[in-house]
Amino acid sequence: MRFWAYLVAGFAVVALVVVLTGGDLVGATAGWFHGAFGTTYNLTQTLVYATPLVLVALGVSVALRASVVSVGGEGQMIAGAIAATVVLLSPAGSSPLALPLGALAGAAGGAIWALLPGLALVRWGVSEILTTLLCNYLAAQLLAYLLRTSLRDKVGAATPQSASLPDAALLPMPFQIILALVLAAAAVWWHRSRSALLLDVFASRRWLAERLGVGAGRAMLATMLVSGAAAGLAGWVQLAGVDGRLDLGISGGIGFSGLIVAVLGRSRPGPILVAAVVFAALTTGANGIQFATGIPAAIGTVTQAVLLGAVALAVTASRRSGRSW
Amino acid sequence: MTVLELCSASRRFPRVQALDRVDLAVRPGEVHALLGENGAGKSTAIRILAGLDHPDPGEVRLDGRAVRFASRTDALRHGIGLVPQTESLVGELTLAENLALAEPHRVVRRRAASRRLREAATTVGVAVDPDVRTRDLGRGQRQLAELVLALAQDARVLLLDEPTAALGPYETRDMFTRLRALAAAGVAVLFITHRLAEVRAVADTVTVLAHGRVAWSGAGSDVDDATLIRTMVGDLPDTPTREPRTAIGAPVLRLAAVSADCGDPIHDLSLDVHAGEVVGVLGVAGNGQRALAEVAAGRVRPAGGTRTETGSVAYVPETRLDGLLPGRAVRWSAVVSRLREPRFARRGVVDRGAVTRFATDLLARHDVRPPDPGLPVLTLSGGNQQKLLVGRELDNGPAAAVLHGPTQGLDVRSAKEILSEIARAAAGGTGVLLVSADPGEVREVADRVVVLSGGRVVGEFPAADFDDALVRRLTAGGDE
Numbered sequence: 001m002r003f004w005a006y007l008v009a010g011f012a013v014v015a016l017v018v019v020l021t022g023g024d025l026v027g028a029t030a031g032w033f034h035g036a037f038g039t040t041y042n043l044t045q046t047l048v049y050a051t052p053l054v055l056v057a058l059g060v061s062v063a064l065r066a067s068v069v070s071v072g073g074e075g076q077m078i079a080g081a082i083a084a085t086v087v088l089l090s091p092a093g094s095s096p097l098a099l100p101l102g103a104l105a106g107a108a109g110g111a112i113w114a115l116l117p118g119l120a121l122v123r124w125g126v127s128e129i130l131t132t133l134l135c136n137y138l139a140a141q142l143l144a145y146l147l148r149t150s151l152r153d154k155v156g157a158a159t160p161q162s163a164s165l166p167d168a169a170l171l172p173m174p175f176q177i178i179l180a181l182v183l184a185a186a187a188v189w190w191h192r193s194r195s196a197l198l199l200d201v202f203a204s205r206r207w208l209a210e211r212l213g214v215g216a217g218r219a220m221l222a223t224m225l226v227s228g229a230a231a232g233l234a235g236w237v238q239l240a241g242v243d244g245r246l247d248l249g250i251s252g253g254i255g256f257s258g259l260i261v262a263v264l265g266r267s268r269p270g271p272i273l274v275a276a277v278v279f280a281a282l283t284t285g286a287n288g289i290q291f292a293t294g295i296p297a298a299i300g301t302v303t304q305a306v307l308l309g310a311v312a313l314a315v316t317a318s319r320r321s322g323r324s325w
Numbered sequence: 326m327t328v329l330e331l332c333s334a335s336r337r338f339p340r341v342q343a344l345d346r347v348d349l350a351v352r353p354g355e356v357h358a359l360l361g362e363n364g365a366g367k368s369t370a371i372r373i374l375a376g377l378d379h380p381d382p383g384e385v386r387l388d389g390r391a392v393r394f395a396s397r398t399d400a401l402r403h404g405i406g407l408v409p410q411t412e413s414l415v416g417e418l419t420l421a422e423n424l425a426l427a428e429p430h431r432v433v434r435r436r437a438a439s440r441r442l443r444e445a446a447t448t449v450g451v452a453v454d455p456d457v458r459t460r461d462l463g464r465g466q467r468q469l470a471e472l473v474l475a476l477a478q479d480a481r482v483l484l485l486d487e488p489t490a491a492l493g494p495y496e497t498r499d500m501f502t503r504l505r506a507l508a509a510a511g512v513a514v515l516f517i518t519h520r521l522a523e524v525r526a527v528a529d530t531v532t533v534l535a536h537g538r539v540a541w542s543g544a545g546s547d548v549d550d551a552t553l554i555r556t557m558v559g560d561l562p563d564t565p566t567r568e569p570r571t572a573i574g575a576p577v578l579r580l581a582a583v584s585a586d587c588g589d590p591i592h593d594l595s596l597d598v599h600a601g602e603v604v605g606v607l608g609v610a611g612n613g614q615r616a617l618a619e620v621a622a623g624r625v626r627p628a629g630g631t632r633t634e635t636g637s638v639a640y641v642p643e644t645r646l647d648g649l650l651p652g653r654a655v656r657w658s659a660v661v662s663r664l665r666e667p668r669f670a671r672r673g674v675v676d677r678g679a680v681t682r683f684a685t686d687l688l689a690r691h692d693v694r695p696p697d698p699g700l701p702v703l704t705l706s707g708g709n710q711q712k713l714l715v716g717r718e719l720d721n722g723p724a725a726a727v728l729h730g731p732t733q734g735l736d737v738r739s740a741k742e743i744l745s746e747i748a749r750a751a752a753g754g755t756g757v758l759l760v761s762a763d764p765g766e767v768r769e770v771a772d773r774v775v776v777l778s779g780g781r782v783v784g785e786f787p788a789a790d791f792d793d794a795l796v797r798r799l800t801a802g803g804d805e
Contacts, residue, residue: 189673189674192674192675193670193673193674193675194664194669194670194673194674194675195673197657197664197675198664200650200653201650201661201664204650204651204652205647205648205649205650205661207624207640207647208648208650208661208662210624211662212661212662212664212665213665
């Protein structure tokens with residue numbers, strides 16, 4: 001209840017900003033809706049942008065159940081995309097198994113990128129927030145290096161990018177959305193499972209969980225690997241479903257946005273789907289606002305920020321009133 | 326004559342009438358004890374006096390005039406100091422810094438704060454160093470430090486919410502000496518307690534609250550214990566009479582020369598608990614109780630020595646919420662140690678129906694009230710939270726059980742019920758290690774008593790030979 005009140009308040013703040021700066025609120029709303037959902041093309045753009053957000057957010061939600069806060073989605077996406085590129089540019093990329101192989105490679109790449117912070121957390125108690133964040137920079141540098149050296153497209157110009165993926169490796173359009181829906185359904189099941197409940201116990205009363213055989217190391221490492229794999233999968237989706245080749249902009253901030261979507265959806269699969277579409281629509285619809293009213297498209301980013309602030313407030317308020325979960 | 330009073334004060338919360346037309350007056354130079362069961366309205370009364378809450382309807386009078394404090398700070402400006410039940414000091418800061426924090430100045434005046442604290446400490450005769458981080462003080466010292474802190478802020482009325490709940494008998498006595506000294510200096514003292522002995526030891530005036538009403542009020546010398554208990558709780562359940570047990574079995578939990586450090590270390594400590602036996606551990610708080618309990622329960626691995634268990638070991642930690650899942654409904658706390666059992670999940674998914682049925686049954690068997698598995702844990706009273714925790718831990722006949730201060734902060738009735746649970750578990754063959762600050766309850770339920778001092782066992786005797794003087798000498802670290 002309170003949560004919705006904060007969200008509505010968030011939208012109200014944005015509306016107020018629009019009105020106070022002399023904007024046309026009705027026109028802006030209509031423009032936004034048209035830009036995000038009005039045509040088949042616009043709708044598709046929105047859903048395509050929402051898909052990797054869903055994947056990253058689902059992974060983050062798994063880790064959050066064990067109180068593990070992974071902000072490494074960005075780096076894990078890059079690692080997943082690199083791994084997928086390597087596999088898909090090999091002869092395997094032209095085989096009929098190219099899609100599952102690409103998905104596997106992406107997930108494995110993301111998981112490997114989560115392994116290092118995971119081990120540091122389990123073995124030495126190094127804050128995962130710090131290490132996952134730092135690993136993002138490592139991944140970005142590795143990507144830049146590879147795109148200028150071994151993965152560089154030999155045919156193309158000087159732009160640091162890989163060769164195009166073979167057609168067999170490209171992800172046809174509705175498929176990635178189905179993948180996101182299937183994984184969301186699996187997440188619904190998992191969040192109601194006993195293992196998820198045990199992670200809740202682990203997150204709030206570690207000794208009770210250990211008595212039930214939930215080892216600290218395993219719980220934290222497993223959830224980090226899962227969230228890494230999900231982000232790596234998102235990297236593959238972006239690679240094979242949108243870009244068609246590896247370039248420097250492969251992650252495009254989706255790793256961080258996915259974290260915001262997880263928070264907006266309060267770690268629950270259903271709300272995450274909605275939050276991802278709304279979040280994506282705020283980006284894709286922003287141009288529509290600019291076309292319709294002349295309000296700069298940055299209003300989309302402003303709205304995303306205000307919503308994040310509203311949700312952060314809602315979470316803090318519910319925690320202070322003692323109703324954490 | 327009266328400095329601070331409640332006049333026909335009522336306070337209603339959703340579903341409970343916490344206070345119902347209560348009159349209560351504190352006078353300078355007097356120690357006033359506020360008695361009552363958990364949930365009788367004692368804390369509400371004190372919160373209102375301290376400016377944390379307001380009567381509705383009713384009024385608070387200061388020096389005979391009706392007042393309405395805006396906050397605790399406002400009340401403090403009028404000379405009313407509160408020592409709350411949960412510690413309110415910032416552990417990372419020194420006492421002087423804590424005082425500076427409480428003051429309205431923008432600049433922290435550490436030196437001045439420190440000087441005023443020393444003056445206040447001298448008034449009550451407490452040796453508290455204002456320049457040590459408060460978390461490095463012992464628990465008893467911290468309680469006294471809160472007292473000194475209130476005094477340094479020129480309190481002429483002191484409100485103490487269960488100041489002795491966490492203290493052992495000898496620290497309690499020390500606290501009382503200070504309270505008497507304060508009264509002699511003209512301060513009005515009002516304190517909440519569950520323990521009748523404390524009323525006898527220190528109080529001039531007694532007010533008993535029951536169900537939000539004043540059930541009895543007058544001079545302590547005018548009333549006997551039986552009457553006080555009756556006005557407080559009605560008739561008590563019978564205490565299980567304890568025959569010295571003959572059917573004590575093989576060891577179920579053995580500690581051999583264990584050492585551990587949980588901020589409160591134990592050294593080379595050896596102790597066996599046998600099946601069907603209750604071993605009571607006594608001592609001044611902070612002498613290794615915590616380390617002993619945590620190691621015995623298997624939650625902390627000992628740094629040296631060995632621990633052997635023969636079966637499951639139940640554990641009721643010192644802080645009861647530490648054993649519960651406070652943010653969730655009662656059912657999850659009830660089932661949490663048995664979540665692995667197949668009946669609580671179907672194809673991997675948690676079976677809420679089965680969990681609820683189990684919890685309902687557990688609440689009924691251990692008399693947790695209200696017996697509603699859907700309520701949030703935090704809506705239960707302390708006594709019922711504890712019954713839930715103890716009930717869950719002792720429910721399926723564990724081989725051994727470690728209970729750390731299981732009746733701390735509970736009213737007489739709830740405490741008795743917990744002790745009965747312990748006695749029942751022992752009769753069923755569980756070996757119980759009862760770590761307690763209360764010699765009375767150890768004497769009541771234990772078969773054997775172990776005295777802890779400086780992290781070592783300094784004495785051990787059958788409960789039948791219980792001797793208060795001996796225990797006191799041993800806990801004080803004297804010779805055996």
